[in-house]
Amino acid sequence: MGRGLCLYEEVLVREDCWPLSRGGERGYGDFRFSYGPSAGGLLESVGVDLLTSGELVKELTVDPGFKEREVKVKGKSLEDALLLVERINVPFSFSHSLAFSTAVEEAVDLEPPRGLKFSRIVALELERIRNHLFVIARLTEAASLGVPSYHLYYLVEEVNRVIDARCGHRYFVGSGGPLKMECNFADLRLGKVEEEFKEIFSGLQETRIFVDRLQDNGRLIETEWVTGPAARASGLKLDARKEWDSLPYSDLGFQVQVGEEGDALGRFIVRGEEVLESLRLISSASREAQGGSGEVPSSGEGEGLGRVESPSGDLAYYLRLNRGSVEEVALLPPSLLNLISFSLSMRGNVFTDFQFNWESFGIWISEVGVKFA
Amino acid sequence: MNLLNVAVIALYFASVPTAFFNRKVGYALTSATSLLFLASSIEEHAHFAVISSLIWALISLFSLSYDHYGRWLSPLYSLTIAGMTIILLSNNYLTFLAGWEVMTVSAYIVIGLNRRNSLPAFSFMLFSELSTSLILAGFALGWGETGTLFFTELPSPLPLVLCTFGFAVKMGLLPFLVSEWLPMAHGSAPSNVSALLSSTMTLMGVYGIVKVWSLTPQVPEVLGYLIMLLGSFSVFFGALYAYVSDHVKGLLAFSTIENNGSILTAIGVLFSAPTMREVAYSVVLIFALAHSLAKAGLFMVSGGINGDSLTQGGRRKSAEVIVGETILVISMSGLLPTIGGVAVWGNLEMLFAYASVLRTNITALILIAAGAMVAVGEGFATGALVKLFSFTSLFSEPPRRDERREGWTYSMLGSAALVVILGISSSSFFPLRGGAQSLGIPEGTLLVMQGIPGETFGAISPLMVTSLITLFATASFLAFGRPKVRRTRPWNNGRDGEYYTAFAFSNNVRMMLRSILRFRPWETSGTVTNVFWLILYRLGKGIATLSRKFGRTFMNGSVAWYMLYMILAFIIVFLLSVF
């Protein structure tokens, strides 16, 4: 990754932000096994180097820079910048655009109406449900459990269709923005999804062959670089929805889902519980949700920070506006932290554990490999 | 002993001082003498001598271009062979043991001088003397029973029991691979002597058992079953250790243990199955022949490798070596149409055929258990040989343009060719033959195994396999012509990476069986400890501590106690003289 603009809490530092590679001591017969960037088991292109003596992973290094893209936002208007920001990581598109919009609203001192906030909550939770279902589907697919994996992909597609019907795009692209929510969530019914998911989730927890692949796999011991469901699975009560009050989660009685074991099984269970919690939040929030769009000043100035709980953890945008166009932008993607946690957690696991551990973190490389220019 | 045999022995002994002055002449003389011996043995139908002399000829030819050691190797090499010849040609106990010791001591000197490391040589000597003492005990009993030193019929089976265990120790099978003396010894010697030891010295053990068996009319069945279980157990563990070994010669030596285990299993059937005597004897011979040929060839290949480690060793690829090693590995893994395939088929088929004869008898379970262990061991053996072959031939550096073909490849190719030819023609020396006209197999070319006399249990035809392979290959070539070939780079996820090491190749088994193999994955040395060695070590330490304690308490320096001992001794002697 190298030197860049590093976003820590509310402090910006220009340095070598995160330690992504660690050397390893080579014993007899050890060699560096390269997996990726282009491999059948990986959904995206990422370079993984394993120091191994065969089967056992002694050290793991991840290189997310293979699909690095340059995102030319500086100097662009807010509208044009949003076009790019939404497409940094499309499965998390709403989280990105929401964090960006919140940063803009803070920079030019705008307060969105309450109904809009509830509409944002519904959209964010829908995105969370879809992503968690996708992660669990990938896990069951890795375990070759045909029926649950196909059933979960069916549910993912159903959720995508719901989003498309309500917002005009399957991934919320173009429906969000500063003071803008062009989604209609009136009478939103997800009862079928809830019922079918409950059945699958409880069934999976009793499926021994599935649980065995996840238990004790990728246990997180160093919890310095965790966020999102991975952090909550390790027992840490970290959730931006509780800590950042830009959205009224506390009015809905939101409960943070925490697990005990910091292994892949814990991350799976936390994700499942969060789906059920999100479904509950949606049914309450959709009653007060109100779409709409407001006026954003075209030559605003200021700086703002927007923080959002994306499906894989803390996502934050720092923004500096100058005369209505973007001057400086920095992104804290959750996948970066999850990548570091992943590489630390793989020590001592074997080759066959890789797939399950990787999928359990819910990492999207596309938001890690971006350079703002 | 006729004149020809005397001449052979004389020539072998003559080549010892000759080799001292000129290495190449020494080897040449040895190879010529071996060929002479071969001719005379074929005429006399001395099967073991035929196998041995053939191997000696090949290895001596190999040594012509291989020896780059000091003056000491060639004479000692010839001396070892001379000792083995005496064993094969002797007709009494004394000359047999004399030959045995000559063979052992020369080999010990070679192993000791090679690395200047005393442990392999010392442990080799230790276990060889253990085997000699057991054999000596057996022979002494035989002399006591028959009253003569010459080989005659033995009334009781006790000499056979003692000798069998003695020879089994020499074959590396007793006591259960403890301290891995055979792989250590064979792995520390120069390649031509390793080949000699693995192929023919262990063959002497087989010869010894068969010789004493032929003199014993009444063999207890229990001995046969015991031997069978011992052999199959060694097959499994020998093959397992071969698979996880990263030492080239060590891998081959463990493979020797595995094959000797198979031969011992066949000997077990020879002892205990009266109806299958002829087949069992043929299987023992064929297995010995197959193993000796292939092992000699593989040791010749290992001679061309730099260093001992499979992971870090390197060699230059050459087409002849690849072809030769492929065929040798095929034979060693027990695949048709090579002779190794016939041997492995014969061994397993024999076990199961006899089990079908015994049927409801509980001893049939022993046969099936032995057969199952042999089969599992063969699986690991194939894996070990694939590992060896891949990392010594397939994945090696391309040859330098100016490198000339080395002479030793010819004898290696010779053994590879023999392995195939003998396999295809095996129907000419297999006892039970048949044919299947309906399948197109001519009469006399089908090798048949019968459990219950008259009922066919199973059959194979190496000739058929060869002709089908040739037929289909030719037909495909004629039908499709030369295949369109485009050369590309290997696909490695889109970038370059490091190569998979030989150590990592078998690390999955090392990890899975780490409690048996005493393997600690995180240690950088990555060694595997023999669990039997660990047990014996603890036992030895325990005995040493116990005897020290006992010694101190018994001879405790107190005058009062010594007076008590004297009084006790006086009483005991008095009582003995009274009664």
Next chain:
Amino acid sequence: MRRVWFIRGLRKGVLTERENRVFNWSTSLEGSGEVKCPTDAIRNGWDSSKCIFCRRCYPSYKPTGDFRIAQVRRSESTFKRSFHLYPIDVGSCGGCNHELKLISSPQYDLTRFGIFFTNTPRHADAILVMGVVSPRMREALLRAYEAMPEPKLVIALGTCAASGRLFGDPVERYIGVDVMVPGCPPNPLTILDALIKAKGGKGV
């Protein structure tokens, strides 16, 4: 018995849709008028390969619901019964990867058309490229193409791969493209339609 997955699957029944569902986006656009398209897709008519479906041209340009917007320049009928794809992500946003995974969901079920995914280009009939070509993935893309046996097809999935909008270079700059599937991300039915036509069929 209810707890056995196999029984649950049977009870759920067949979920594959026989009739194509109607979506609005991403489908072909029709309309007229002067609009400021951020990717220059509307010049003399609508160029599907450059459109990122941002809806800034709405309501001058409206979606027609016609999802058959893929351009199949070359098809191979050798693959009619069995078509194996190797997906390679050279710099995408994750959307095309996600959508590609979803065409194997029960509603669409691409395997009923004889289309499958492989794990290595050596077994692939077509290479499915997603995203703009990042500098470090260029080598991997060329190697993957080189590793494929003849006959082979190149499918560019998504507007990024087809024209490079918004982030970089299109695939065409490095290897010849046989099938182009526009969309940001493309409609699942568009992808299916393109794949079926690529292997010599008539479309979904």
